[in-house]
Each structure stands twice: as C-alpha cells, then as structure tokens.
Amino acid sequence: MSETAVAGNEYQAQIDEFMGTIKDRLVNQPEFLQAVEEVAESVIPIIENNPKYKKAKILERLTEPDKVFMFRVSWVDDKGEVQVNRGFRIQMCGAIGPYKGGLRFHPSVNLSILKFLAFEQVFKNALTTLPMGGGKGGANFDPKGKTDNEIMRFCQVFMSKLAPHIGPQTDIPAGDIGVGGREIGYLFGQYKRIRNEFTGVLTGKGIEYGGSLIRPEATGYGAVYFAQSMLETKGDDFKGKTVVVSGSGNVAQYTTEKVTELGGKVVTLSDSGGYIYDKDGIDTEKLAFVMDLKNNKRGRISEYADKFGCEYHEGKTPWEVPCDAAFPSATQNELNEDDAKTLISNGCFVISEGANMPCTSNAVKIFQEARALYGPGKAANAGGVAVSGLEMSQNAMMLSWTREEVDGKLQAIMKNIHESCVEHGREEDDYVNYVKGANIAGFLKVADAMIAQGVV
Numbered sequence: 001m002s003e004t005a006v007a008g009n010e011y012q013a014q015i016d017e018f019m020g021t022i023k024d025r026l027v028n029q030p031e032f033l034q035a036v037e038e039v040a041e042s043v044i045p046i047i048e049n050n051p052k053y054k055k056a057k058i059l060e061r062l063t064e065p066d067k068v069f070m071f072r073v074s075w076v077d078d079k080g081e082v083q084v085n086r087g088f089r090i091q092m093c094g095a096i097g098p099y100k101g102g103l104r105f106h107p108s109v110n111l112s113i114l115k116f117l118a119f120e121q122v123f124k125n126a127l128t129t130l131p132m133g134g135g136k137g138g139a140n141f142d143p144k145g146k147t148d149n150e151i152m153r154f155c156q157v158f159m160s161k162l163a164p165h166i167g168p169q170t171d172i173p174a175g176d177i178g179v180g181g182r183e184i185g186y187l188f189g190q191y192k193r194i195r196n197e198f199t200g201v202l203t204g205k206g207i208e209y210g211g212s213l214i215r216p217e218a219t220g221y222g223a224v225y226f227a228q229s230m231l232e233t234k235g236d237d238f239k240g241k242t243v244v245v246s247g248s249g250n251v252a253q254y255t256t257e258k259v260t261e262l263g264g265k266v267v268t269l270s271d272s273g274g275y276i277y278d279k280d281g282i283d284t285e286k287l288a289f290v291m292d293l294k295n296n297k298r299g300r301i302s303e304y305a306d307k308f309g310c311e312y313h314e315g316k317t318p319w320e321v322p323c324d325a326a327f328p329s330a331t332q333n334e335l336n337e338d339d340a341k342t343l344i345s346n347g348c349f350v351i352s353e354g355a356n357m358p359c360t361s362n363a364v365k366i367f368q369e370a371r372a373l374y375g376p377g378k379a380a381n382a383g384g385v386a387v388s389g390l391e392m393s394q395n396a397m398m399l400s401w402t403r404e405e406v407d408g409k410l411q412a413i414m415k416n417i418h419e420s421c422v423e424h425g426r427e428e429d430d431y432v433n434y435v436k437g438a439n440i441a442g443f444l445k446v447a448d449a450m451i452a453q454g455v456v
C-alpha cells in the first residue's frame with residue numbers, strides 16, 4: 001500500500017473532523033469545499049505532527065478569506081438597455097505579499113468558484129518563491145457576443161467599483177477566463193483615470209504600457225516546462241509524443257506552441273461547443289489560424305475543422321482521443337473519473353493541468369493509482385502568476401527584461417516548483433505525489449509567515 005493510502009487512513013478522522021467544521025456553513029460552495037478537502041488531506045498529517053500549526057489554527061484561518069468584496073456592476077449596452085452584473089474580489093491570504101490573482105468574466109462566476117480559485121492561488125503563489133499573497137475576482141458577465149464598446153463600458157464600471165480595494169502594494173489583479181489583454185487595457189485605463197497614477201496595479205498589461213514580455217505565453221509554456229520536468233524523472237521528453245489539449249484560449253494556445261516546439265504533436269483543441277481532432281497535428285501555421293480566430297475574430301473552434309477538414313466532435317471533450325500526454329486547459333471539473341480511466345487505458349501517462357482544478361477528485365485518484373505523472377494546477381500552471389510577479393518587479397524597477405531573460409527566469413521557477421513537489425511528495429515506492437508535494441510546500445511557507453506575524 002502506498003504512503004498516501006496509509007496516511008489517508010491514519011488521519012482520516014482528523015480530516016473528516018476538520019471538514020465537518022466548515023461543511024455546514026459552506027453547503028452552497030461545492031468547488032471551494034473540493035479545493036479545501038484536497039489541501040486538508042495533504043496538510044493535516046503535517047499539522048497533526050506540528051503542534052505550532054494546530055495551536056495557531058492555520059488551516060481554519062486559511063479557509064476564511066481575509067476580505068470579500070461583492071458589488072453591483074450596472075452598465076448600458078449598445079441598444080441602450082441597462083444591464084446588471086455582480087462583481088467580486090476575494091482577498092484570501094496576504095501573509096507572504098500583497099494579494100495577487102486573476103479576474104474571471106464568465107456567466108458561471110459565483111462566490112464558490114472564486115473562493116476555490118483564490119484558495120488555490122495562495123498555495124500556487126507561495127510555490128513560485130515570489131512574495132505574493134492569494135486573491136481572485138471577476139464577474140458573472142458573459143463577454144461572448146459583446147462589442148468592443150460594451151466590453152470597455154463594462155470594464156470601466158467594474159474598475160470604478162474595484163479600485164478602492166486594490167493597489168500596487170495591496171492587491172494586483174490580472175487575467176483569467178474571459179479577461180485577456182483587451183480587458184486588462186480597459187481596466188488599467190479606468191484605474192489611471194480614477195486615481196491619477198500610473199502604477200503596476202494590474203499585470204498582463206500590454207507591452208507598450210508596462211507589460212512583461214512572455215506574460216501571454218507564461219501559463220502555457222510553464223505547464224509544458226513542468227511536464228518536461230516530470231518526464232525527465234523517467235529519462236523521457238516530448239519528442240514524438242501525441243498530446244491532447246482542451247480549451248483554445250490563452251493557456252491552450254501557448255501550451256500547443258511549446259509542445260510543438262519541443263517535438264510533440266498536439267492533436268486536439270476545444271471550446272464550450274466541442275473539440276477538434278486533427279490527426280496530422282496543429283502546426284505553427286494552423287496555430288496562427290487558431291490565435292486569430294480566438295483572439296481577434298472571437299469565433300468558434302468548429303471553424304478550424306471547416307478550414308482544415310478535420311474531425312469536429314460537438315458537445316464532447318477530447319479525453320477519448322488516444323495520447324501520451326494530456327493538458328486540461330479550459331475550466332474546473334472538465335475531466336471526470338470516466339475520462340481519466342479512458343485516458344489511462346489509452347496509454348496516457350502525463351497529465352499537466354493548465355487550468356485550475358480541471359480534474360475531479362475521483363479523476364485525480366485514478367491518475368495516482370495508475371502511477372501516472374500528474375501535475376496539479378497549483379504547481380503546473382504557476383508560470384502565469386510567476387511572470388505576473390516578474391512584471392511587478394520590472395514595474396517597480398521601471399525597466400524591462402528581454403524575452404530570453406524572462407523565459408529563463410520562468411524556466412528556473414518551474415524547475416524549482418517541480419523540485420519542491422518532489423521533495424515533499426515522494427512516496428515510499430518512489431512515486432511522486434505532486435498534489436501532496438505542492439500542497440505541503442505551499443502550506444509550510446504560508447503557515448510559517450502567518451505564525452511570525454501573530455494572530456491578525
């Protein structure tokens with residue numbers, strides 16, 4: 001039996017007891033509970049063996065946000081009709097630096113989803129080795145089908161409401177689903193108008209006004225670098241590997257670019273409508289089409305199949321396609337237990353999460369039982385926020401680094417995260433449980449900082 005299984009059994013009563021204390025008041029927050037339970041399973045054995053963490057009630061404090069802001073965003077659409085949305089910012093934990101994390105604009109956005117994302121961000125940011133606390137925000141706004149002017153008006157009202165609560169030393173938002181370069185530009189412009197100051201209050205900015213080179217590429221590249229490190233533990237690499245990617249947004253695009261550069265073949269991309277399966281591989285030219293389709297024309301991935309004459313599977317996810325490696329890069333819980341079984345039985349042995357919590361808890365168990373190389377989002381997709389941290393450094397110093405410098409630092413950070421996971425996640429049979437490793441490494445840094453700063 002593996003160490004996880006033994007530890008899981010040994011501390012199950014304490015895990016259940018802890019989850020029992022928070023479950024009752026969080027019945028309506030399933031995603032948040034899912035994220036907390038996974039961390040609790042990893043860190044409760046540490047807490048039980050270190051009375052200082054227990055006495056300081058670190059896990060109890062980490063699962064209650066520092067602050068939550070919720071606000072109305074009313075704006076007028078192009079037809080002159082009044083629209084009302086709900087905006088949020090969760091400031092989860094500021095023990096190791098100012099709150100840092102993305103903004104998501106998607107109709108599904110609610111308190112549970114943003115709290116799970118903010119909670120994950122706390123551990124992820126700690127793993128990067130940069131001084132950043134954890135936060136997340138967004139709105140239940142659907143950017144699909146909106147004109148540029150509507151997006152701008154929405155962003156301006158959203159920022160008017162958010163501005164009092166953020167700042168370059170307080171809380172630094174960035175992009176996430178539905179928030180890319182265009183939205184960050186409008187949000188930045190409005191912050192500057194209200195505050196009359198030009199500061200690094202947001203990351204993911206355009207290169208002309210304080211952005212960092214490699215920030216757009218960082219999450220996807222980082223997820224591939226992380227997978228590369230996992231492969232290296234087996235003396236393997238991406239050459240000749242068949243790779244399945246979900247999503248077709250920022251993370252999926254640059255994952256595809258880096259896998260291709262390293263000699264792998266990406267055969268799928270998806271969006272909420274379905275997935276395309278291109279057996280010949282999505283080469284540089286085809287990827288350029290996807291980037292134009294998604295980032296400029298804001299079209300559907302099915303148009304790829306029309307253009308290049310490949311298969312399109314409406315309403316389906318790409319996990320049924322045989323592959324060596326999978327990069328879930330769309331959204332939470334997009335890969336379930338059955339998908340995991342299918343992937344494993346088709347020979348997939350590397351899973352690197354570009355998205356946040358894309359695999360259900362049962363899917364993760366299937367991967368780990370099969371002893372696959374499984375990199376959880378808080379480790380594998382940390383490259384995005386890491387380069388956001390590097391953007392903050394460049395803004396503070398009022399200079400900008402070259403592509404090579406930033407990419408070099410990103411690679412070093414991803415290697416370091418991989419090493420931390422190995423250090424804290426190695427099982428008795430030498431299998432690396434990257435979930436356990438990432439959770440423990442992130443937790444220890446944040447917990448020690450909290451203890452040092454007293455009960456605040």
Ligand code: NDP
Nearest residue numbers: 177178219247248249250251271272330331355356381384
């Ligand atoms: P984008 O908005 O650029 O792209 C999102 C992609 O995911 C689109 O293809 C979208 O399809 C698809 N998608 C979104 N929601 C759903 C859904 N409910 N069902 C099916 N497909 C869906 O976002 P990003 O690429 O930036 O983000 C993707 C994931 O990566 C998210 O989980 C995010 O939290 C995570 N992440 C992002 C980072 C970043 O720096 N951007 C950093 C770390 C993690 P459609 O257009 O049809 O909605």
Ligand code: 2IT
Nearest residue numbers: 101102174176384385388
């Ligand atoms: O989930 C994430 O790490 C992000 N969306 C990026 C956060 C950031 O501050 O760059």
